[in-house]
Amino acid sequence: MKQLTEFHQKKILILGLAKSGVAAATMMHRLGASVTVNDSKERSENDEASQLEALGIRVVAGGHPLYLLEEIDLLIKNPGIPYQNVLVKEATSRGIPVWTEVELAYRISEAEMIAITGSNGKTTTTTLIVEMLENSKRKPLVAGNIGTVATDVAKVATANDVIVVELSSFQLMGTEAFRPKIAVWLNIFDAHLDYHGTRDDYVAAKAKIMQNLSKDETLVYNADDVTVAEAAKHTDAKLVPFSTKEKLTNGAYLDQGKIYFQEEVIIELNEVVLPGAHNVENMLAAVAAVKLAGGTNKQIQHVLKTFKGVKHRLQFVGEWQNRLIYNDSKATNILATKAALSAFTKPIVLIAGGLDRGNEFDELLPDFSHVEVLVAFGQTREKLVSLGEKAGVTIIEADNVEDATKKALAGSTEGQVILLSPACASWDQYRSFEVRGDAFLETVQRATKIK
Structure with a gap:
């Protein structure tokens, strides 16, 4: 790590004792x-x-007293703490910089960074990039939302490594000088508006991934996403687009069943294991980033032929009695579930439900063409039952994921896909989408003996 002197004897306030705060x-x-x-x-x-x-670090717990801001030079906050927090608002009004630890990680890192953001697909794309860069000239180290806190990775990274970091809008808002070597912007959908307030503010937070890029850095971006493509016009970085709709001689694209990078065939799509049209976009973004970072076609092809998905993200669990079972607990919003449903042409038993954020689910109706059974649970159960009635599908009500999984298995028939894709956050019943997904996996394993 770089031995910085700029923070010596500075007064720093860290807000939040989660992993990033401790780091x-x-x-x-x-x-x-x-x-x-x-x-x-x-x-x-x-x-x-x-x-x-x-x-020797001072800890003040049990509240947010304003006296903590006296003579403070910098505030570093946990990404999940809103900007409406009393200390954050007051620090901002006093002109005190407010960072997330990603900014610190960038400043101490000797390694270059590949940074990935987007409303959906971040974890899959990040994982693909890491695996595709294995055995390359520089060792890939994963950080951010998907792995270890970025600061902890940066402190051990060397110039011979490359840090591949997944970044949320929450993390990006707290950056100042952050400048990855390769920035990847996958897409933008309406999400986290309860945190950001408006779509424009959400887009602006995502756009911070490219705000400091120069001609020496590269932005890999989704040319099919109108908002992202428009934002990409406002950077000095080298632009490398990807698209599933048009040939892009300067980027990655899909054409006649083949994945290309700059007119070079990388792989036939029918050789790829990972299902879903949305995952083709993730693969194109990963291919572009990896080719730019010096990865080899051989390793890229190996990963795409063997990669079955990230845990909880349209993860293939296994086959049971001629039924395919998938865990998509990471689908915490309607758009993610829409993407999951579009990945299949077989009839679907959909398990959905969770935290009620006040929205309805009619937006899913056009995507129910293959859904035959809906198993609804959690706070949103009644709203999802209403959706099922409008769609004319078989409806099963359940208490929680475990109960829903048992009922989905019992209510399914041969040839169907059993899909957990909740379209809701987990916090009404589970601490995280990971805990919810693990409950699904454990219930499936006990009932089917799939390992």
Whole structure:
């Protein structure tokens, strides 16, 4: 890592004692800063507090007192903490910079970065890039939402490595000088508007991935997404588009069943294992980024011929009694479920439901052409039942994912796809979409003996 001196004896406030907060606090302490960590949870609920205090880092828990901003040079916040937080709002009004730890990771890193953002497909694309870069000249290190906190990766990365980092809009909002070598912008849909307030603000947050790019960096972007393509006009970076609709001699594209990069055939689409039209976009983006980073066709082809998906992201679980079972617990919004439904031509038993954010689900009606059974659970169960009635499909009501999975298996017939794609966040019943997905996987395993 770079031995920075700019933070020596600076007063830094870290807001939030999650993994990113602990990483930022320990790194700033290592760089010679005077660090205070603040968390809304009581001291007794913060296991990490003792660890930090042992290093000489001050911890203030149980609230957000404004006196913590006195003489503060910089505030680094957990990405999930909204900008309406009292300390964040006050810091902004006082002109105190507000970062997320991704900015710190960038500043200390000796390794170049490939950064991926988008409303959907980030994790799949990031994983594809990492696996495609295996055995290349530089070792790929995964960071961000998909892996280890970026600062923890950056502190051990060398110039011979490349950090592949998945970034949310929450993380990107807190960047200032951040400038990846290759930026990948997959798409933009209406999401997280409860956090950002407006679509324009959400797009602006995503666009920060390219705000500092120069002609020495590259933006890989979705030419089929009107918003992304328009935003790409406002960067000085080299532009490398990808498209499933048109030939792009300067980018990655799909043509007559083949994936190309700059007019070179990379692979036949029928050799690819990963299902779904949306995943073709993810693959094109990954191919472009990897070719630009020096990856080989041989490794790219190997990955595309063997990659079955990321856990909880349209993950193929297995076959049971002539039924195909998929776990798409990561589908926490309607658009993600639309993409999942479009991946199949076989009849579907759809398991859906979760946190009620006040929206209806009629937007899914056009995508129900292959859905034969809907198993609804969670807070949104009644709304989904209403959707099922409008679609004219068989409806099964369930209490939770475990109950829904058992009923889906029992209510299915040969030749169907059993798909968990909730279209909702998990927080009404489960701590995260991962916990929800694991509950689905465990229930399937017990009932079918699939391993």
